[in-house]
Amino acid sequence: MKVNKDRYERMKKTGSIHYAMEIKKNLAEITDDFPDNPQSMEYFYKRFEEYTIGNLHEGKKVIASMCVHVPLELIYATGGTPVRICAGAYATDQIGAEFLPAKTCPMVKSTLGAVYLDILPGNIKPELIVNPTTCDQKKKMGEIADEIDKPFFTLEVPPTKDSEEARQYWNRVVKKFVKKLEQTTGTKLTRRRLKKAIKTVAKAQAVYRRFDQIRRSAPVIYGKDAILVTNSYFFDDIENWTIQVEKLNQELEERIKNKQTVGKANSPRILLTGSPSIFPNMKLPLLIEKLGGIVVNEEFCSTSRMIWDTVAVDEWFLYDMVPAVADRYLKPSTCPNFTPNTDRERKLLRDIKDFQVDGVIYQTFTGCQLYDMESRRIGKILEDNGTQTLYIESDYNPDDFGQLTTRLEAFLDSLKNKK
Amino acid sequence: MRKLKIKRYIDNSNVSRFRFWIQIISFFIFVYGGYFFIEIASRLPIFSCPYVQGSPGGCYLIGVQHELNTTWESMLSFRGLGILTSLGIFLLFFIFLNKAWCGFVCPLGTLQDWITKLRKFLGFSFTRYDEMSFKRLKSIKYILLVLLILIPLGIRNSFFGIHVPHGMHTPFCQICPARIILPLFTGDTSQIFIDFTDTTTIIMTSLGMMIAALFLVGSFVKKRFFCFFCPMSALQYIFSKISLLRMTKDGDKCTRCGNCYRVCDVGIREIADDIISKNIVKDDCMLCVKCVEACPEDDCLKISFAGMPIFNASQEGFFKRYTGSSLTEYIKSIEPNKENENESK
Known part of the structure; x- marks a missing residue:
């Protein structure tokens, strides 16, 4: 799809302005509306401030990725720097709507819009954009991206993960991906480099798991901050990220010792699941926490599902x-594109127990069929488990703010009364 | 809840390294122990082969084949009691270590692990059975076990009028690679021969030679190649549930990441996929504990002895083993570099 150059420039100009404004506004809401943010969070806030102005990974070969199925270790080991570009901005969502039907998942639209206008996190210039076939919308987005001449690579994710056939298919796909990476970066995959990459990622995982453990043991950090921490894993230099999360962990452990908790004693502990809240779309977690709840865990593909699991060789x-x-x-992926996906149910039940969750809020983006379709089954299972669940369908448009507030208030109140 | 210091130390430890040394020690005891007047027992649940001159004991399989080379009548006499005593002795040993006899003690198992080490040193890849072959070949060890019981019985008794020729005495020993290969370690090459007494012995001993050769080639391309067909493993599995040493799995904690399956030398799929069974020792398992080492979920896989926890899967242990350093050490090592890098920006 070709638009004339003038129009593109105009779109890019206004799009970028809206994008920058949105980021500034949402970041201010995250930092300023809450008292007593952890000192170590400053680093992460700063990362997001630089989102629109920085020159991230300058001079490095950036491989952009989407979803949790892109093997980061292989990108590192072939000399690339992975940046996940799944976007959460309403500004680019509107651009993406030029290409896709209105009722498409806002994350897909937003990502496509950002790719189209080249306004990616930290102004990266990706050599390759890896697009896993995790849902129909991603697949079609890939086709559109080819039309607008973006360097997309389709990573074929099988529709099931349990069978041996799927595993073998996936293994071959990954081998092909290695070849593509080698071509793109010009660096060959070697044993030493891959070993180092696996260990570097494992360290980040170890530090994240500690962070998770802290969130289990006491409410010392708001979910909105935790989401920023995991969100910055998308694009930050992995070693820097590891160091900074470790610093944050130490500060939070101090807070546990001093009993310096966030929220009140009767604040309901909330688990978020469903379509991912990705910065700057922090609508849901922010609202929950402003209304007196605490998000203690997120079962999102932008958070634990992305980092938790390890490689063993x-x-x-x-x-x-x-x-x-x-x-x-x-x-180990609990992505709803797999059938069967009983692992997601088990993970949710496990998390509800481990994080002493009072209520679950299930977010579905308008047009995100997979999460929508799973919501009923998951809702039933949670009900049987005695966990109250609120189902919310939303998108990146800030218009539903009032309606959301009413529903969330009622839900949180009912949880508070129970406590 | 903080773990006891000693428990944490053990859970963080590298059991594979410990196992490596235990295997070396056991190998020396079970191949050369006899020279140092070590006598253990003759009904052991491992291939402690009496054909090896320095062997300090015997394998239960050779015992059972001799014992059953008898008539039905005499089995009902005191001889039957002997057969039961011998089984009892086997169980007495077995009950302590369960299938860890295979993973830690059996000299033939150790030898295969050494061949694997050689392959790794040369940089060759290993192979794995696909799902179908795995299921199909799995039953061979049970067939061998049944045969090694029935054939000796068939020598003195008749099954529907058929008598097994006497040349088929101790049929499994005749084809067992341990008989041919283990004596080589004491410089004894006398087991490399073909017995030309009669047709039966020619067939059996040539089969034995062939299997020994297959053993060497097979264990070079596949980890624990022979164990998959070992009738001792089948026999052990029958009694596995009564053993004091147990491996259990808490399915609720499992994320089915497949780490355990990946490191499994014998390729047991259930270890990763089965989230229902508590007792997770399968017939091919040799309790080498590599899966527990590779499991990053706290207390998902557990080794216990008589109900006492010995070695549990732990996050901390996993990361320590797989990344070779603790988190604090790592941060210390990368922090200065990163600071310089960030400043120069």
Whole structure:
């Protein structure tokens, strides 16, 4: 789809302005409307301030990715720097709407819009944009991206993860992906580099797991901050991220010792699940926490699902390391594009127990069929478990603010009364 | 809830390294122990092969084949009691270590692990059975077990008028690679022969030679190649549930990430996919505990002895083993570099 150059420039100009405004406004809401933010969060706030103005990973070969199925270790090991570009901005969502039907998932539209206008996090210039086929909308987005001459690479994700056939198929896809990466970056995958990449990512995972553990043990950090921490994993230098999360962990542990908690004693502990809240779309977590709830855990593909699971290798050679990395990005995923997806149910029940969750809020983006379709089954399971659940359909448009507030208030009140 | 210091130390430890040394020690005891006047027992649940001159004991399979080479009548006499005593002794040993006899003690198992090490050193990839072959080949060990019981019985008794020729005595030993390969470690090459007494012995001993060769090639391309067909493993599995050493799995904690399956030398799929069974020791398992080491979920996989926890899966242990350093050490090592880098920006 070709638009004339003038129009494109205009779109880019206004789009960028709206985008920058949206980011500034939402970030201010996150930082200024809450008292007593952890000191170590400053680093993360700053990262998001630089979102529109920075020159992230300058001079490096950036490989943009979407979803949780893109093996980061392989990107690092072939000399690339991965940046996940799944977008949460309403400004780019409106641009994406030029290409896709109105009732498409806002995240897909927003991402496409951002790719189209080249306003990606930190103004990166990706050499390759890896697009996993995790839902129909992503697939069609890939086709459109080809039309607008963006360097898309389709990573074929199988529709199931349980069968051996799917595993073998995925293994081959990953091998092909390695070839593509090698071509793009000009660096060959070697045993040493991959081993180092696996270990670097494992360290980030270890530090994240500690962060998670802290959130289990006491409410010392708001969910809105936690979401920023995991969100910055999308684009931050992984070693810097590890160091900073460790600093945050230490501060939070101090807070546990001093009993310096957030919220009140009767604040309902909320678990978020469903379509992911990605910065700057922090509508839901922000509202919940302003209304007196605390988001203690998010079962999102932008948070724990992205970082939690680890790679284990038996023989540290490429013949075992590459399939090991491939397995990690398939087997433990709780993405609803897989059938069956009982692992998601089990994970939710486990999290509800571990995080002493009072209520679950299930978010579905308008047009996100997969989460929508799973919502009924998950809702039933949560009900049987005795967990109150609120189902919310929303998108990136800030218009439903009033309606959301009413519903969330009622839900949180009913949880408070129970406590 | 803080873990006891000693428990944490053990859960963080590298059991594979410990196992490596235990295997070396056991190998020396079960191949050369006899030279140092070590006597253990003759009904052991491992391939402690009496054909090895320095062997300090015997394998239960050779015992059972000799014992059953008898008539039905004599089995009802005191001889039957002997057969039961011998089984009892086997169980007495077995009950302590369960299938860890295979993973930690059996010299033939150790030898395969060494061949694997050689393959790794040369940088060759391993192979794995696909799902179908795995299921199909799985039953071979049970067939061998049944045969090694029925054939000796068939020598002295008749099954529907058929008598097994005497040359088929101790049929499994005749084809067992341990008989041929383990004596080589004491410089004894006398087991490499074909017995030309009669047709039966020619067939059996040539089969034995072939299997020994297959053993060497097979364990080079596949981890624990022979264990998959081992009738001792089948026999052990029958009694596995009564053993004091247990491996259990808490399915609720499992994310089915498949780490355990990936490191499993024998390729047991259930370890990753089964989230219902509590007792997760399968017939091919040798309790090498690599899966517990590779499990990053706290207390998902557990090894216990008589109800006492010995070694549990833990996050901390996983990251320590797989990344080679603790988090604090790592941060210390990268922090200065990163600071310089950020400043120069």
